[in-house]
Amino acid sequence: MRSRPARVLLLLAAVSLLLIALDRWTPLDPLRRAGSLLYGTTASLIAAATRIGDNADRLRALERENAALRADNLTRRETSAAITLPYxxxxxxxxxxxxxxxxxxxxxxxxxxxxxxxxxxxxxxxxxxxxxxxxxxxxxxxxxxxxxxxxxxxxxxxxxxxxxxxxxxxxxxxxxxxxxxxxxxxxxxxxxxxxxxxxxxxxxxxxxxxxxxxxxxxxxxxxxxxxxxxxxxxxxx
The missing domain is CATH 2.40.10.340 (Rod shape-determining protein MreC, domain 1)
Incomplete structure (x- = not known):
């Protein structure tokens, strides 16, 4: 299920496309300009949201990698003091x-x-x-x-x-x-x-x-x- 912000962005995109489509049959320049502006803004918001999602995924991947490295380092430290003598x-x-x-x-x-x-x-x-x-x-x-x-x-x-x-x-x-x-x-x-x-x-x-x-x-x-x-x-x- 899409989140509420995602649904809002999709709705804005649909409205802006509708306003731009009016350019084919109406001389209302203000509406055309508004549609173009709204479409551009919405596209920028969608791109920004995508980048944020990608960054969040990369951050989670880095956190998993760091956790694995910490665990490996701890294992190495714990085994590094092991003695091979018969005691x-x-x-x-x-x-x-x-x-x-x-x-x-x-x-x-x-x-x-x-x-x-x-x-x-x-x-x-x-x-x-x-x-x-x-x-x-x-x-x-x-x-x-x-x-x-x-x-x-x-x-x-x-x-x-x-x-x-x-x-x-x-x-x-x-x-x-x-x-x-x-x-x-x-x-x-x-x-x-x-x-x-x-x-x-x-x-x-x-x-x-x-x-x-x-x-x-x-x-x-x-x-x-x-x-x-x-x-x-x-x-x-």
Whole structure:
């Protein structure tokens, strides 16, 4: 059924056509001019109504497309923090930021306790250092107070500590083979708390040769973008 505005426009169009038709058998110029003017106006209104309808259809199509994109983005974000390690994990969102820490939106009510590994799809984020009923605090791996057992591709082990926005790696063997681009992973803690083994930490970007030193040091860039953390996984070993 046509809407009332549509019926009015059709009626105006019919009347204007009738008035123009009078031109064939009447000398009434005012009526002819009125008919032409009315027809032109009506045609413009019909065209405008058509454009509005087309625009509304395009707007609805764009809204459907945006909704689909948002749903796809949410799915990607939720799966991006999934871990492939043999542990159970709880997803969480970062809801607060402070120097060296983030706050996540799950807590003891969800089974979170202190000294649990926190990571995302890129690598290690840090460990839980405080847990409340609904939120928890995560100390980032770049915190200078952090000390993380690490392993390099040669199998040599050492420790990782915070060094501004980077990490400082100290290998126990000063003669260990180490090169720029080497991958550094977690060594793992007793009972897998606070760190489970095998989590990617970062990439060696600079080796600092120190002949005669008891350890070998290098700078490591974290894999995870710690200043833009969003979705993370808390590992329950």
């Amino acid at each position: 159970r994990g709880l997803p969480a969102h970062a809801v607060g930021f402070a120097p060296g820490t983030i706050t996540i939106d799950i807590g003891t009510g969800d089974g979170i306790t202190r000294d649990l590994t926190v990571l995302n799809a890129d690598g290690l984020i840090g460990r839980v250092t405080w847990a409340g009923p609904t939120t928890a605090t995560v100390s980032l791996l770049t915190d200078r107070a952090a000390s993380i057992g690490a392993r390099v591709p040669s199998g040599e082990v050492g420790t990782i500590t915070g060094h501004d926005d980077l990490l400082l790696l100290r290998l126990l063997n000063p003669q260990a083979a180490l090169a720029r681009g080497d991958r550094v992973t977690t060594l793992g803690s007793d009972n897998h708390r606070p760190y489970i083994p095998g989590v990617p930490i970062g990439e060696v970007i600079q080796v600092n040769p120190t002949p005669g030193a008891p350890t070998q040091t290098a700078l490591v860039r974290p894999y995870a973008a710690l200043t833009t953390v969003d979705l993370v996984t808390v590992v329950l070993p």
